[in-house]
Structures are given as C-alpha cells and as structure tokens.
Amino acid sequence: MARDKKKTSVKDQFSALKNLPRFFQLIWETHRGMFIFNIFLRLIKSALPLAMLYVAKLIIDEVILLMDDQTASQQFLWTMVGLELGLAIFSDIINRGIALMDSLLGDLVSNRTSEDLIRHAAKLDLYQFEDADFYDKLERARRQTTGRTILMTQVLSQFQDVITIVFLAAGLIVYNPWLMLILVFAVIPAFLGETHFNQRTYSLTQSWTPERRELDYLRYIGASDVTAKEIKVFGLADFISVRFRQISDEYYEANKKLSLKRASWGSLLSSLGTLSYYGAYVFIIMQTIANLITVGTMTFLAGSFNRVRNMLQMIMNRFSKIAEGALYLKDLFDFLEIKPNIISSKTLKVPTPIKQGFTFENVGFQYFNTDQWAIRNLSFHLAAGEKMALVGENGAGKTTLVKLLGRLYEPTEGRILLDGVDLREYNLEDLRNAVGVIFQDYVRFQMRAGENIAVGDISKVKENELIVDAAEKSLANTVIDHLPDGYAQMLGKRFAGGTELSGGQWQKIALARAYMREAQLLILDEPTSALDARAEHEVFVRFSELIAGKTAVLISHRFSTVRMADRILFLENGQLLELGSHEELIAKDGKYAELFALQAKGYV
DSSP, X not given: OOOOOXXXXXXXXXXXXXXXXXXXXXXXXXXXXHHHHHHHHHHHHHHHHHHHHXXXXXXXXXXXXXXXXXXXXXXXXXXXXHHHHHHHHHHHHHHHHHHHHHHHHHHHHHHHHHHHHHHHHHHSOGGGGGOHHHHHHHHHHHHHTTSHHHHHHHHHHHHHHHHHHHHHHHHHHHHXXXXXXXHHHHHHHHHHHHHHHHHHHHHHHHHTHHHHHHHHHHHHHHTOTTTHHHHHHTTOHHHHHHXXXXXXXXXXXXXXXXXXXXXXXXXXXXXXXXXXXXXXXXXXXXXXXXXXXXXXXXXXXXXXXXXXXHHHHHHHHHHHHHHHHHHHHHHHHHHHHOXXXXXXXXXXXXXXXXXXXXXXXXXXXXXXTOSSEEEEEEEEEEETTOEEEEEOSTTSSHHHHHXXXXXXXXXXXXXXXXXTEEGGGBOHHHHHHTEEEEOTTOOXXXXXXXXXXXXXXXXXXXXXXXXXXXXXXXTTHHHHTTSTTGGGOBBSSSSTTOBOOOHHHHHHHHHHHHHHSOOSEEEEESTTTTSOHHHHHHHHHHHHHHTTTSEEXXXXXXXXXXTTSSXXXXXXXXXXXXXXXXXXXXXHTSXXXXXXXXXXXXTO
C-alpha cells in the first residue's frame, strides 16, 4: 500500500515545542485559578523529596549514635520520625491534590478544544469538507481534543521534576560533583533512543491517517442503524469485516515492527543508566567504609542519586513524549489556522424587503480538484416575490445553483447580484439569515422533535409557539401529535426512548424548519422526494400560500408540482436550456415539454 514515507526529524520535534506556549495559554484561559493552584501544589511537591531524604539521614545517624550511647536522649529521634511521618502524609495529600487538578483541568481543556474545533469547522467553506486531504487534517485535529490532558500533565510534571532535581543535585554537588556528571552522561543514550522512536511513531501515525479514517468508517457502517438494512439485504458483513481486517492487520504489522525495535533498543540503552547507578553506588559505599561519610549520609547520597537518576531518565523520556505530543498538538493548531475563502468582511446589510431580486451574470462554478464545470455561462434574473422552479436531470447543477444563492459556494467566474449589489459585498451572516434552505439530503438529527424543527432558527429553540406553528404549516403536527411525548419525543434510535420515523414523516419535520426562519428567500431542494405525488403537491400548494410575497426557489422532479411556479428554469449540463412559465415552455415544445409529456404518460 503506497503512502507518504516522510519522517519527522529532531528539528521537527524541537520546532513543535513552539506550540506549547499557545497550549498553556489555552489552559490559562480555560481556568486560571485551577492552573495557578496546580503550579503551587507542584512547587511544594518538588521540595518534599529532598526534605524526606534529609530527615531519613538524620534518623539513621541518630539511631547509630544512640546505639553507641544508650543513655542519650531519644527526643530528637522521635521528633524526626514524627516529622517524616508528617511529610509522608502531606506528600500523599499533595499528590491527590495534583491528580485532582490535572483531572478537572484536563476535562475543561478537552471540552474547550472540542468546542473550538466545532466552532471553527462551522466557519470553513463547504467545498473544504468535500476534499479528502481536508478530512485527514480534520480527523487528526479531532483526535487531539481528547488526548491533550496527558500532555498537560507531562509538561507540568517536567517542570516539577526539574525543580526537584535542582534541590537534590545541590545536595549531591556538596558531597561530590562527579556524581552529577556520571548521571547526565548515563541518561543521554536512552534519551536519544526515545527521541528517535517518537519521531518514527508520529510519522507512522500521520502517514496512516487515511487508512485509520477508513477503519473508523468501516466500524460505523458495519454496526449502525442507518446501514443495518443494506448490510443484511446485500450480505455485506463479510465484505466489510474482511476489508477492516486487511487494513487493521497491515497497520498492526507496521506498528508491531516499530514497537519491537523500540522495546529492544530501549532495554539496551536504559541498562546503561542502571550500570552507572550501581557504579556510583559502589563508590558511595567505599567512602562509607573508609569513614569519609556517615551511614546516614550514605543513605542520603544513595537515595538522592537514585532519585536524580530516575528523574533524569523520566525527564529525558518525557521530553521525547512532550515533543511527540507537541507534534500531535500541531495537528490541532494547524487545523484551527485553516482559513475560509468565503469570509464576511463587509457590513452591508441585506435590504429588507428585497426590492429587485437576484441576478446571475455569466456565472460559472467548478468543484475542487476537477476540470469539469458544474455550472457555466449561467445568466438569469430571479425577481423579488417570484417563485421559480429548477428542473433538470440529476447532475444538471440545480443544487449547486441554490448553494451559490446562499453563498455556500463562491462563483468561479461571473457574479451574483442582490438588488444590483454583488453578494460578496453583503455581510455573510446577514445574507445567510435572509436565506432559508431545506436540502434533499437534510439531516435527521437524533434530537427531540421540537429541537429538530427549531434547527431552522436555533435561536428560537425555546419559543414553543413558533415551533408548533411551523409544524402546523408543514403538516409535521400530524406526525408529532401521535408521538408518545409529542414535541419532547426523542427522534431516532441512537438514544434511549427514541422513536424512528418513516421517510415521509422525517420530511415533514424537515420542512417545518423552513417556516422557523424569517427568511426573504426560501429554497426547497427536493425535500419532498419521499412523499407520494399527491402529498408533495399538497405540501407545495400549502407552501405557496404560506410564503405569499416572498421569493422562493423550488426543485422537484415532478412536473405536476413545478408547474405551480411563476417561472421554470430548465438546466442541462450546468447551462440554462429553457426559461419561462409552464405554459410558455409547453408552447415552445422543447426539452421541458418533451419530459413533461413523458412523465404525464406514466400517470395515464
């Protein structure tokens, strides 16, 4: 399986560390109080190892002294024992406090980054979501919203351990500076090994992003209420499971090969640190035997040396993990840096009411990474208050046209005017608020019935009267009135107590969304395809009555419905073929008249 073999370098890892200040700024902004208290607890914790080791030294020296002089007072000994006990209990309390702060702050940071990701994704252009490379970036960023608690703990622990080493190293240097040099040189090989394999691990994870995304997709379609019927009817279980096994096994083998190398080299390099520790330990023992230091001092030095050695190894290894985490963090920040091309830099408000309407001037549009034109040389005028139907075969460009009207897409060439002003000159949010669209692939939200309607204007989700009114206008009330919990009924089977609706029932719910928004332009993009001809006709008649005076665009394959429009625009291969009222197009005896006659035969 071919994939990008590019590997990250040591330079890449150090470069990724520049993401940490931004990450800790995010933590600071999330909850300053918790962050400061966490640092405070860690500062206290960093001084405790030296204090406990030194108290242990005093206890041992005092015990030896009392063994030589049985008449000496034991008050100092038991005071030190009590102090050590107090330090041990205090250390445990501090550890639990740190763990609590890490957990709570980590949850808040995870929630914050998830929210930032959702909000940023909503700002990006629709065409970006239709690009596979963009989806890879989105997937890598999404994975970082839940795993950054570990990185926060690692960095704070690094800060804590460095301070602890400073305290312990001071004690070692007082007795013998060479001990510190031995330690530093002993841990370098293990550090370099960890750094190398962290680079390899990140490179492997990044290069396999498309395959891991496919694995997630196969997990979803293999066990989902949405795909269950097709899986059973077409017998797809074996096909999907075999495909999943092929990809997952290949990834497992690649990861296993790397993991085995990492374990082997890691064991070899870490053994150097162990040998250095015991070499220094022998040196300390020899000094004690020679009466150059006391037994308590030997215990203090051996304990300090062992702790410093373990902490140095942890710091070196953790540094590699922090650098690795910073590389993954870069995926999140890189995604948040992606900018939409369709931006709202203007303050011009959409006229209320719209007086002239929309004008397409030689508009053309190409989808991303294709040479084909979805729409080309399209020019027409949609007058204010006019109801226009779009007709054409699948792929003719009807949905693309309505997305251009809502400025979900930007024309590749030409321009679209609203009351004589280019759409790009209007405030984007105000423009989209003026346009209400129900697409043919509307979303069946696993939410309550009332909330499913309120998504048409989510700012009015608490205004029950408006929701009920929208349901009555779309005939969705005929569905909701029979639900056990009415407008509070959970729809879909994803959550407990949910009720699944038929296609036609869902479409009435979706249509109600159009009536929630006080839009000046309403667009129905085949949202009634699951309804029979009579039901669809009834919906459109009702729709026409309820939107009197507003501009509307209707898309339907049923000519008996589109004939109700003031004018019909016939698209073929993305270009305007015919335009006029139903009667005018029938009289023209062109493509529209031909297809109308063919469809009429089906009802004879």
